Amino acid sequence: GQSLEQPSEVTAVEGAIVQINCTYQTSGFYGLSWYQQHDGGAPTFLSYNALDGLEETGRFSSFLSRSDSYGYLLLQELQMKDSASYFCAVRDGGGNTPLVFGKGTRLSVIA
Amino acid sequence: NAGVTQTPKFQVLKTGQSMTLQCAQDMNHEYMSWYRQDPGMGLRLIHYSVGAGITDQGEVPNGYNVSRSTTEDFPLRLLSAAPSQTSVYFCASIPILALNTGELFFGEGSRLTVL
Numbered sequence: 001g002q003s004l005e006q007p008s009e010v011t012a013v014e015g016a017i018v019q020i021n022c023t024y025q026t027s028g029f030y031g032l033s034w035y036q037q038h039d040g041g042a043p044t045f046l047s048y049n050a051l052d053g054l055e056e057t058g059r060f061s062s063f064l065s066r067s068d069s070y071g072y073l074l075l076q077e078l079q080m081k082d083s084a085s086y087f088c089a090v091r092d093g094g095g096n097t098p099l100v101f102g103k104g105t106r107l108s109v110i111a
Numbered sequence: 112n113a114g115v116t117q118t119p120k121f122q123v124l125k126t127g128q129s130m131t132l133q134c135a136q137d138m139n140h141e142y143m144s145w146y147r148q149d150p151g152m153g154l155r156l157i158h159y160s161v162g163a164g165i166t167d168q169g170e171v172p173n174g175y176n177v178s179r180s181t182t183e184d185f186p187l188r189l190l191s192a193a194p195s196q197t198s199v200y201f202c203a204s205i206p207i208l209a210l211n212t213g214e215l216f217f218g219e220g221s222r223l224t225v226l
Binding site for chain 1: 211213
């Protein structure tokens, strides 16, 4: 089985930087993904890390440390539209193993 | 391309009624899956399929049936709805060979209320 832990809520100020952490426990590991979901909307893919290190995509970056079973999503230059829920997800096996999601972190960006 | 299409978007059922949530994708994705989302619980996998004629159970399969007769369609059936099945249901798909990218394509969701 697998389990993922992430904070339930985070609040940050517009223009600031926020980090959302995710720790996981899996029997195997085949990558850590991040998704964004606005209220009433569908989850949308943000990033994927299979190897240790930082992946940058515009204002968003994602980091992975496989030895620590830990990753984070970093959002820079926060905007009000970044207020949403963010989910980390893992696969603990190869082949057709499905994606399992954490419970999500609700980010509130305030002025 | 329409992507992943779910119908209906909203549905109210009475306890004991049956219904089918439809999911169709036009991207020729082999892998399709159903998740339910409840407040504070994240997305929990109900069933998934890696191709026509092949289905498997996820984390919370009880009370739900699926079938995969074509690549395009993956309907989710509730045989006897219960209030505990009140939730938002998401269908998601991806090409099998891209599964290791972690990028699922989600439908817009179906909001189900069971009274």
